[in-house]
Amino acid sequence: MKPNTDERNHNLTQKRVVVSGAAGFIGSHMCNRLLADGHTVVALDNFLTGSPRNLAHLEGHTRFRFVEQDITLPFAVDGAVDGPLDGVVNMASPASPKDYLEHPIETLDVGFIGTRRMLELAPGEGRPLPDHFHLRVLMATR
Ligand SMILES: NC(=O)c1ccc[n+]([C@@H]2O[C@H](COP(=O)([O-])OP(=O)(O)OC[C@H]3O[C@@H](n4cnc5c(N)ncnc54)[C@H](O)[C@@H]3O)[C@@H](O)[C@H]2O)c1
Numbered sequence: 001m002k003p004n005t006d007e008r009n010h011n012l013t014q015k016r017v018v019v020s021g022a023a024g025f026i027g028s029h030m031c032n033r034l035l036a037d038g039h040t041v042v043a044l045d046n047f048l049t050g051s052p053r054n055l056a057h058l059e060g061h062t063r064f065r066f067v068e069q070d071i072t073l074p075f076a077v078d079g080a081v082d083g084p085l086d087g088v089v090n091m092a093s094p095a096s097p098k099d100y101l102e103h104p105i106e107t108l109d110v111g112f113i114g115t116r117r118m119l120e121l122a123p124g125e126g127r128p129l130p131d132h133f134h135l136r137v138l139m140a141t142r
Helices: 006-014 024-038 052-058 099-100 104-121
Strands: 016-020 038-046 064-068 087-090 137-139
Touching: 006 137, 016 024, 016 104, 024 052, 024 064, 024 087, 052 064, 052 137, 087 104, 099 104
Parallel strands: 016 038, 016 087, 038 064, 087 137
Antiparallel strands: none
């Protein structure tokens, strides 16, 4: 049976996106939205300020994979997705004055080293942006 137009459009626009800070407030909502839009999500978090509870409802989702990872440490997502990454969403960082005071060094490190490591995953030179996809990198303000 031939796929209908909606299914064909869906397949054309389905992308593979890595989301850091996925167990946090904004990151978990980003995961929900990307999955609802038909994308595949690799979620990274070290639970510094986030909680597994924020992702519990996604356990077993066929297009969702969670990797417990401190993004300031070396890591790769090769193998976590079937094919190259299409987009990077970087939401990993403590996000309130209370959290900054509790985790000052971690806040500095994730803002600099973590951001750099996430940028290194992004489509770029030799990894062109696919058609029909306008997201390359999305960063939270800090
Ligand atoms: N919440 C807001 O209203 C708001 C507004 C503007 C900007 N922001 C920015 O958005 C980002 C996320 O905010 P939030 O409210 O979701 O915070 P949050 O604390 O709920 O989420 C941050 C997540 O990042 C994770 N994390 C921290 N360091 C990490 C590391 N080294 N490796 C992997 N994961 C790590 C935490 O465990 C947590 O799950 C922050 O940069 C924040 O400044 C938030």
